[in-house]
Amino acid sequence: MLTQNAVTATPHFHRSFKVTASRRPEAPELSTPAGVPMSFGRNTEIYAEGETSSYVYKVVSGVVRVSKLLPDGRRQISAFHIPGEMFGFEADEVHHASAEAVGPTKVIAFKWEGVRGMEKQPANFVRELLSRTVLGLSHTQNHLLLLGRKNALERVAAFLLEMNARTGGSSILDLAMPRHDIADYLGLTLETVSRMLAELKDMGTITLESARRVHLLDKAALRALGA
Amino acid sequence: MLTQNAVTATPHFHRSFKVTASRRPEAPELSTPAGVPMSFGRNTEIYAEGETSSYVYKVVSGVVRVSKLLPDGRRQISAFHIPGEMFGFEADEVHHASAEAVGPTKVIAFKWEGVRGMEKQPANFVRELLSRTVLGLSHTQNHLLLLGRKNALERVAAFLLEMNARTGGSSILDLAMPRHDIADYLGLTLETVSRMLAELKDMGTITLESARRVHLLDKAALRALGA
C-alpha cells in the first residue's frame, strides 16, 4: 500500500550521479494528522527547492539530507535527519530547500499547507511542530558557528560527536552517508574530510574500521576539538 | 517608565570593548501579549547564552545582533534584527545564543516561557511566532549556504543585497554595524571585508560615501555575485 508508481526521480546533483533505485510515490490526498507512509530509494528526491509544499515529513527509517544548491552546483547540506525527526516545514507554500533520501528511507507524510492552514491542525500537533522548529533553529545556529568559525579538524570532530550523540552514543559510529555528503554538510571538500579523519586516527582519537564505520576511542579529545 | 536601574551590563566580547552607554532594564513581571518597552545602549547585552529565557523581543528601533561564541572567543553572528523583527525564541527555558544592541536600541519584550507555556498564549500570537520562526529557519539555511560555500566577494555582495532589501531597497545603504560585526556575520576577518568592499568599488558596482554608507551602483552585478 505504500509505493507504486515507479516514476524515475530526477535528483539534480551537482556532480553527475546515477540513481540506483528510484521510486517517487504520489502524495496522498488528505488525512490531516493521520500521516501516510512513503518509501524512497537511495539518492532519490523527496521534494525539491521551489516545489509546492503540502506536507511535513517524519523519518521512520533511513536518513534524509536537506540541502540547497548554488546555480553552479555548489551544495550546502543544512541537516541530516534520522528516524524520529521531522523536516519539510515552510512558512509559505514553497520549499526553500530540497530533501533527498541518503539510502533507502521510509517516512510518514503529514498534510501541512504552511502556517496559514495551522488552524485546521490539532493543537498538540502545532505545538510539536513549533517545538521542533525552534530546536531546529538552535541546531542551525550551532552549525553556523561551525561553518563560519571552526577549522577543518574541529568540524570533523564535531560531526563525529554530533552523529554519535544522535544515534545513541555507543563508541562505534556507523555513518550512513558518503564523504561527499559529509563534506557538503561541513563546508569542506571530501579530500579534506578524509585527511582530517586520517589525522584524528594518527592522533589516536579514532580508528576507522572501514570507511563508514568509525570507532570513537577518545570522545573527550574529540570534544576538546569540536568545542 | 522604562529604564532605570543602571546596572552596568557585562557583555563578553571576544576582543575587549568599552561599553559606552549601558543600562540593563529589569524585566517586567507579567503582561502576556501586552509587551513592555525596554531600551539598550550601544554594545549592551539584551540576553546572554545560557541565561534563563522568559521573553521574546520585537525590535522597535536600532539593530540587534544575535551571536554565539567559541570558548576561545571566535564569534559567529547568526542574524542582525532590524525594527519590526522578533528574536529570542527558544524551545526550552535557556537562551542558546546571546543578543546585543548594535547601537542605541528599543525593543518590546513579550512574556514567553518556552513552547511548553504556549497554551497560555493567544492563538494568533502563537501563529505569528511559528510563522516568524519558520521564516527565520529559511533565512538561516541561506546563511549556511553562504558560510559553507561562498567565497569572500560573494559573501560581501550578498550581505549588501540582503541589508538593502531589508531596509527598503534604496540605492543608498547605511550600515548600522562596524566591519568587525559584518566579518563575524560573514565568517571572514574585518580586513577581508574591507578588501572585498574595495574590490567591489574597483569593479564599479559600489561607491563608499563613507565607511558606513554604501552607494549600490549596480545591483544586477551584485546579484550575479551574491547568487
Added chain:
DNA sequence: CGGGATATTGACTCTTATCAATGCCCGTGG
C-alpha cells in the same frame, strides 16, 4: 571474482588569515 563507485594520499596552488603600519573620521576639550 570482477568492476565501478567511493575513499585515500600526494604535490601543488590559491584564497583568506595574520601581522603590522598607516590613514581617516568624529567627538571632545582647549
Added chain:
DNA sequence: CCACGGGCATTGATAAGAGTCAATATCCCG
C-alpha cells in the same frame, strides 16, 4: 573653531590552511 585623541577602517607583506588536480587503493555489489 581648531587641534587632539581614539576607535575604526584601509592597505600591504607574508603565511597558513584548505582547495584542486591527479594517481592509486579499497570496498561493496552483482
